[in-house]
Amino acid sequence: MPLTFAQDSDAALPLYLVAPDGLDAVKARLTPSQAKWVEANGFTANIGEICILPDALGLSGALAGLGTKPARQRTRFALAAVRAKLPDAIFRLETDLDGEALTEQALGWLLSGYVFDKYAPSSAPKAQLVTPAGVDRAKVEIVAAGEALTRNLINTPASDMGPDELEAAARDLADCFGAAVTVVAGEDLLSHNLPMIHAVGRASPRAPRLIELNWGNSGPKLTLVGKGVCFDTGGLNIKPGASMGLMKKDMGGAATVLGLSHMIMALGLKVQLRVLIPAVENAISGNSFRPQDILVSRKGLTVEINNTDAEGRLVLADALALADEENPDLIVSMATLTGAARVAVGPDLAPFYATSPRDAAAIVNGAEKAADPVWQMPFWDPYETMIEPGIADLDNAPSGGFAGSITAALFLRRFVTQTPRYVHFDIYGWNPSAAPARPKGGIGQGHRALLEALSDLFAL
Template identity: 70%
Template sequence: MTLRFAPRSSDCLPLYLVEKSDAALDALPETARAWATRMGFTGALGACLVVPGADGAPEAALVGYGTAESRLRKRFGAAAARSKLPEGTYELATGLDRDALAEFALGWLLEGYRFERYAKQSKPKAQLVAPDGLDATQCEIIAAGEALTRDLINTPAEDMGPDELEAAARALADSHKADITVTTGPALLTDNHPMIHAVGRAAERAPRLIDMRWGDSGPTLTLVGKGVCFDTGGLNLKPGGSMALMKKDMGGAATVLGLAQMIMSLGLKLRLRVLIPTVENAVSGNAFRPGDILTSRKGLTVEINNTDAEGRLVLADALALADEETPDLIISMATLTGAARVAVGPDLSPFYARQPADADAVRKGARAAADPVWEMPLWAPYEAMIEPGIADLDNAPKGGFAGSITAALFLNRFVTETPRYMHFDIYGWNPTAAPARPKGGVGMGARALLDALPELLDL
């Protein structure tokens, strides 16, 4: 997989980003301008044109940079040209501001991503020298973390159950000399993780809680990722169409592992903890049932009104554990609710933040990292919707209103000692192929958070 920049060499071809305007064409070298005019090249976003020299060999490449409006409508639009350009090593010859340069370079790398576990895929042959002014190492690290997330989500549940997700976490821990412990099966009850156990006990593959720690100085950050490796819906069984993409229900876990890899590879000066409750929500004679009342690690009781709202249950026990250490910041990430998709679609990461300053930092990070987010409210008047009366909490309030908000309010109840908490209700899947974002698993929110961490944690 080509997710690295090429070394600089004497035979690099200049690559010009050309906006869709007459002025941009006029600014090109004479030969390139003449060839672009003759070939009808207009600078449309993602278009490309190779300029031949006198001997017919490529002399330069033009890549359409579109208009400001077209770039707003299509992230990484210029990256599409990488798959159209002929084999060769190219060097960016157009100046860009910091954020635009980072987006172009990351898009170029991610355009090289292919999921090849089960079949070989054609890959782009064009390579790029790391542009001047870019932190190339950081860009490559971000691309590698994103690739890890995509690979984990794209792998079907047969090959990515709790055992395999644990193996992926252990491999990551080993590569960065992090400590890792895993609590599995009946030991979850002994160690007081009753809701993780209840959700996963019906599956042949045992439920577990993965706990990874890295770093020995600096502020404390705990990431919690939902690791439901397949979700049948339990006894509230999903219809077939709704079950088809449930291999991605561990997208929160995949995303926090990708983010953790970025943090550790960059050597950020913080103390990181990653908690992943991982289960398969299956159907058997000992599956948890609608109407059951579970007692959580926090001591709160939860009435089960839908076994298909299981992600918040496993996250709740993990969040309660995270809260016991009162880290500087807790962040949970989960493919949690269809309501979030109805609200903002597949591209945006809805998130919830207790502290306005934290939300501001994430929004700034999202703009810089081309990783769009949208803040949703922890709306206190809806608290009554998650209080069924027979138990402290309801895991699936009736009526269907504000489904993402009520899920976030539910999780919020399990973080009582730590003032700063954020939750991301992500989708983790790109339904339609786009530049640098093929159809399939995709990281959401991780790059925004990575960019925001220096402000969030005063690094």
């Protein structure tokens, strides 16, 4: 089901989105019998509450709880919390909200219509909403479509979302917007000097590859690099079963940059977009890369393998080195990279690192505008020695267990030396429990914050 607003209609019924402190004012706009009905139903305008308004002919509208300001700070997308409770009708929104707060509610409404029904039937909410006055319909629908793409890719199991299928998704996206896609796969990775992508993916019968998408011929150069580990067994340092259960989402970085790319291209932003996705399956066989192996990267840096389950930074390193050679205006990597990030900030926040304080401030500001929470983490230089094993230039899995997300980010930064502006997101890509507009399952993180930040990042 497309995530779109209904066409405006004279038959659209009022849907009052009301906070507790505004309830009396809304009741004053109703008929006396409707106001008494609201009181009789005990409606207090908390998030998730609705009150259906009847009249002599049937349904005449509804009230939806916006909740208090502190409650809205804890629960985004309040309007989305009621959509599934509303009857099959077309509504028009009546609210005092405007600007970013109104856009947040409109986007939440659309995202609440997302269902993943590829393998079993699932019903989307029936209630529809006409575009609220003051909302940029085209932009909100484009953002919702990009998020749906990301969710679909992450939610698809690895049996149907390997490197081949991830490449196909990139090609489908490119075809929609006239972008170009090139792919280097299998043994050709070695002749194209992408040895660590090859090393991580060579054990799988599903050939590893580097997927590249290019779009736009004017404006600043933006390069997005997304981790595309389509399934991660942990390699020879095999994960326990409980840790392997969600590894279909280990390509969440790739899925998120593809969703963001959809938004950028559909909006026609004036950037030169380059997307690099190292797509592999970290499998186990006789030719798996091993603990204590030393790999030579595209950049020439040597990497001692102290854990084959720290493979994401290896494939990203080659892709980042390739991106850096072009010296774009900004490189952004997105990856489901470390469990340490989850321990630090939980599943809802997207931690990020930035070499430029101005870029970091723009992203934080964009996150506020987009209701897409992020948290800045430091490239903490004193920890550089933790990723230097002595026998090689770099250690892919420093011992000790401290600062795991930071040391991973520092590792990646070693491969971006020509491009002054680099941002790295260590995302989770998964919503562990249902919330308004965010069902349990795959989810994009940080991409809407970046989209909103682009105008500040590049003065677009």
